[in-house]
Amino acid sequence: MAAPTISPAPAPGTPGRRAYTYMDAVRSEWTKFRSVRSTYWTFLVAAVLGIGLAALICAISASHYHSDPEIRFGWNPTDRSIRSLELAQLAFAVLGVLVVTSEYSTGMIRTSLAAVPRRVRMMTAKLLVFGLAALVVGEIIAFASFLLGQALIHGQAPSASLHDHLVLRVVIGAGLYLTLIGIMGGAFAIILRHAAAGISVAVAMLFILPAVAFALPTSWSQPIEEYWPTNAGQEVTMMSHGAHHLAAWTGFGEMAGFVAVVLVIGLWLLERRDA
Numbered sequence: 001m002a003a004p005t006i007s008p009a010p011a012p013g014t015p016g017r018r019a020y021t022y023m024d025a026v027r028s029e030w031t032k033f034r035s036v037r038s039t040y041w042t043f044l045v046a047a048v049l050g051i052g053l054a055a056l057i058c059a060i061s062a063s064h065y066h067s068d069p070e071i072r073f074g075w076n077p078t079d080r081s082i083r084s085l086e087l088a089q090l091a092f093a094v095l096g097v098l099v100v101t102s103e104y105s106t107g108m109i110r111t112s113l114a115a116v117p118r119r120v121r122m123m124t125a126k127l128l129v130f131g132l133a134a135l136v137v138g139e140i141i142a143f144a145s146f147l148l149g150q151a152l153i154h155g156q157a158p159s160a161s162l163h164d165h166l167v168l169r170v171v172i173g174a175g176l177y178l179t180l181i182g183i184m185g186g187a188f189a190i191i192l193r194h195a196a197a198g199i200s201v202a203v204a205m206l207f208i209l210p211a212v213a214f215a216l217p218t219s220w221s222q223p224i225e226e227y228w229p230t231n232a233g234q235e236v237t238m239m240s241h242g243a244h245h246l247a248a249w250t251g252f253g254e255m256a257g258f259v260a261v262v263l264v265i266g267l268w269l270l271e272r273r274d275a
Contacts, residue, residue, distance in 0.1 A: 025116050025125035033129050038098050043137050046091035046178075047144075053084035054145035058152045065157035077160040078167050078239055081149025085174050085237070088141060089181045090206060092134055096185025097198035099130045104193045119270050127186050127263075134182040139175030146171045166239055173236030173248065180233060180252075181206070184259045190266030206230055229258040 033039055058080050064071050100123075103109040116122040146162075153159040162168050184205070189198040210231060213224040222244045225231055233255030235241060236248045246254065 020116070022121060022125065025121050026129060028115070029122075029126045029129045032126075033099065033133065036102065038102070039095065039133075042091050042095040042098070046088045046095075046137070047141055049091060050085050050088035050141040051144045051148060053087060054081045054149045055152060057081070057084060058149035062153040062156040075158060076239060077150060077153050077158060078146070078164075078170055080153065081146045082142070082170060082174050082237055084145060085142065085178065086234075089178055090203070092138065092178045092182035093185035093202035093206065094199055095134070096130065096182035096187075097189040097195055097202060099126060100186045100189035101193060101195040101198055105195060120267050123190060123267060123270055127183060130186060131179060131183055135175065135179045138178035138182075139172065141178070142171050142174035145174075169248065170237055170239060173252065176252065177233050177237055177255075180255060180259055181230070184229075184255075184262065187259055187263040187266050190270055191262070227254065229255045 058077075061071050061080055065075065066072070103112055112122055113119060116125075146160075146167075150159045150161070160167050162171065181202075185198060185202045188201045189195070192198045192201065210225070210228055213221050213228065215221075216224070226244050226246060232246050232251035235246050235251030238245075238248065241247060245251070
């Protein structure tokens with residue numbers, strides 16, 4: 001009996017088959033993103049760290065407002081309910097790393113690249129899906145942290161409203177900052193292709209290196225503190241800015257430029273390295 005033959009699949013553009021589009025890649029990455037349990041667990045951790053700590057900080061500090069002069073001096077209710085997001089940012093960075101590296105750790109990256117041979121298309125679709133999800137969740141966490149915090153402060157200490165000067169910019173900026181942190185984690189992950197390495201770099205960028213710079217002589221620490229990407233990006237979440245700090249959107253723009261450079265380097269390497 002003759003051996004069975006397998007007919008080759010019709011080439012894109014032939015009758016009965018349409019070309020694979022960018023939106024097809026986006027839909028595929030959305031299916032991957034929402035099918036992984038780490039997505040929900042990491043966002044849950046971010047919500048607990050952001051909203052839960054904001055509630056705790058606001059409740060405790062408001063209850064001591066009249067009895068503790070140190071708390072009363074320089075009271076900033078908006079800052080009290082937003083500062084907890086400095087811990088929530090780590091969850092976004094970790095998820096950004098995992099979104100990219102999960103396929104490398106399982107070997108599924110070869111299957112993804114076989115399905116979408118244009119590597120930049122596949123990776124930008126992945127980061128687009130993650131970025132939009134991070135933006136929605138980040139803004140929800142930012143607004144929930146602020147509103148819950150102010151509800152706990154109200155009646156015990158001066159509180160703030162979204163209608164107050166600069167408050168809406170701070171809250172929206174907090175969600176944008178969390179999104180950018182997540183994309184930064186993904187950009188480093190494209191370069192490193194290893195979850196532990198990517199998370200280590202994210203932790204160093206967010207906490208370790210700024211702390212080391214703070215211990216340096218003032219002539220060194222001030223410019224580093226001013227222009228360090230994550231410090232500059234956080235300016236959009238500040239109500240006021242010191243003498244050696246960038247303006248809100250200037251700092252955010254600097255961080256966005258830094259993330260864009262890292263992402264371009266990562267995509268360039270993606271095209272030139274083996275899967």
